[in-house]
Structure formats: structure tokens, C-alpha cells
Amino acid sequence: MIGSWCRELAGFPESVWIAYACAREPLRRLVTPEDYTNHFHAASFCGVEMARQVRGDWGDISCGELAEKLNVKLEWPAMPEGNGMVTFACYFEPDRIQVYTDNAAATRSLIQESGGAEFLGDVDIGEMLLAHELCHVLQHRQPELFTHQKHIRLWKLGPWERRSRLVSLEEVSAMAFARELLGLSHSPYVYDVLMLLPQAPPEAQRLFTQLRQFAKEETQ
Numbered sequence: 001m002i003g004s005w006c007r008e009l010a011g012f013p014e015s016v017w018i019a020y021a022c023a024r025e026p027l028r029r030l031v032t033p034e035d036y037t038n039h040f041h042a043a044s045f046c047g048v049e050m051a052r053q054v055r056g057d058w059g060d061i062s063c064g065e066l067a068e069k070l071n072v073k074l075e076w077p078a079m080p081e082g083n084g085m086v087t088f089a090c091y092f093e094p095d096r097i098q099v100y101t102d103n104a105a106a107t108r109s110l111i112q113e114s115g116g117a118e119f120l121g122d123v124d125i126g127e128m129l130l131a132h133e134l135c136h137v138l139q140h141r142q143p144e145l146f147t148h149q150k151h152i153r154l155w156k157l158g159p160w161e162r163r164s165r166l167v168s169l170e171e172v173s174a175m176a177f178a179r180e181l182l183g184l185s186h187s188p189y190v191y192d193v194l195m196l197l198p199q200a201p202p203e204a205q206r207l208f209t210q211l212r213q214f215a216k217e218e219t220q
Contacts, residue, residue, distance in 0.1 A: 002197065005208060006116030009190040012215055017175075017189045019214040025168035030152050036166075039151060043169040046146045047176030050138055054181060063130040063181075072097055072137055074130070079103045079199065086199050088191075089129040091136040099133070101126045106198035107191070116194075120186060125195070128178050128188055135177035139170055147173045 022028050022036045031039070054061075058069060067074050072095050079100040080087065089099045104125040111117055139145055147170045150163035175188045193211065196204035 002114035003116045007119045010119040010186045015218045016214045043172040044176040047173035048180045051177045051180035091133045097133045107195045131178035132174045135174035
């Protein structure tokens with residue numbers, strides 16, 4: 001089963017991940033699908049450019065070395081249990097990251113044992129998670145980035161208006177950053193499903209079914 005999931009996830013077109021990211025956006029009802037697609041592409045470009053800047057500044061360094069350059073404290077705790085939530089990694093502003101490597105290692109083993117690496121490659125998932133969180137560090141230090149801009153108008157009264165950013169775009173950018181930095185052949189979003197398997201298989205199945213539905217809608 002897991003091997004076939006990996007094959008299917010690796011083959012999903014970008015439109016599926018756009019629909020998935022939009023579904024996770026709290027303000028999605030205030031933005032058209034066309035506008036969100038444009039925002040997704042712009043946020044992805046932002047993440048790619050940030051990764052290229054890292055390579056331009058420091059060459060082929062590891063994510064651990066990048067964390068050291070950025071003066072970020074790294075912690076590798078065990079996966080918390082019994083709190084009703086599954087967390088893979090966390091960034092604590094301004095300079096601390098936690099990565100739950102036991103779940104990352106368990107996911108990598110499941111992929112390898114199922115033959116899923118044929119479709120995804122043998123990705124160091126802990127390194128991928130760290131790359132993602134390091135992008136959030138860089139985002140925090142660069143308030144002028146596209147992902148921080150207030151793209152949505154919440155209300156307008158005469159000359160006054162209130163606008164908001166789309167928080168999902170920070171995740172979009174971080175996914176693109178990790179993919180570019182590590183040279184992945186597929187979207188890191190696939191691990192949102194696969195990393196649930198060791199701890200919450202029913203939730204993994206629910207999410208995989210949702211993504212399949214997005215893919216089906218794209219072909220209609």
C-alpha cells in the first residue's frame with residue numbers, strides 16, 4: 001500500500017498541491033482560485049530564490065551547517081505522545097528549531113521497506129524538515145518578503161480598510177525552499193501524508209483520500 005501511495009503522490013500535478021494549500025488557508029473564502037494560484041506561484045518563487053541565495057552565499061552546506069551560520073539552536077526531541085496532535089517539527093521565534101527525528105526516521109524506513117524510494121528517492125526526511133523550518137527563520141528575518149505582504153482586504157469603510165496576509169503562503173514558500181535546497185524531484189507536501197503513517201494511519205488515509213479527490217476534480 002505505502003509503495004503505491006508513494007507512486008501516486010509523486011505523480012500528482014502541481015494543481016493538486018495548490019488546491020491542498022488553499023484548503024489549509026484560513027482566509028480562502030476571500031480569495032478566488034485564480035488569485036490563490038498566482039499567490040502560490042509567487043510564494044514558491046520566493047522560496048526558490050531564497051534557497052538559491054543560500055547556495056550563492058555559502059555553497060553546498062548542509063542544513064545543520066546553515067543553522068549554525070544563522071545562529072539557530074537545534075533540538076531533536078522525541079515525538080510527543082498523547083496530546084491529540086501530530087507534530088513533525090517546530091520553529092520558535094526568533095532562533096530555535098525542534099525536529100522530531102524519530103518520526104522522520106520511522107517514515108523513511110516505511111518508504112524504503114515498501115519500495116516507495118523508487119518513486120521518491122531515499123530522502124533524508126529529518127534534513128528536509130530542518131530545511132523547511134530554516135526557511136521560516138529566514139522569513140522571520142526578512143519582513144519585506146512577498147509572503148509577509150497583506151494580499152487580502154478584510155473590509156473597507158470610506159478611506160479606511162483592513163488587510164491581511166495569507167498565512168498559508170509561508171508554508172508554500174518553505175516547501176519550495178526545501179525542494180530547491182535539497183534538489184528533491186517532488187513536492188515536500190507528499191510528506192504531510194507519509195509522516196502521519198507511523199503515528200496516525202487513519203489521518204494519513206483521510207488526507208490521501210482528500211488529495212485524490214483534488215486530483216479527480218482537476219481531470220473533470
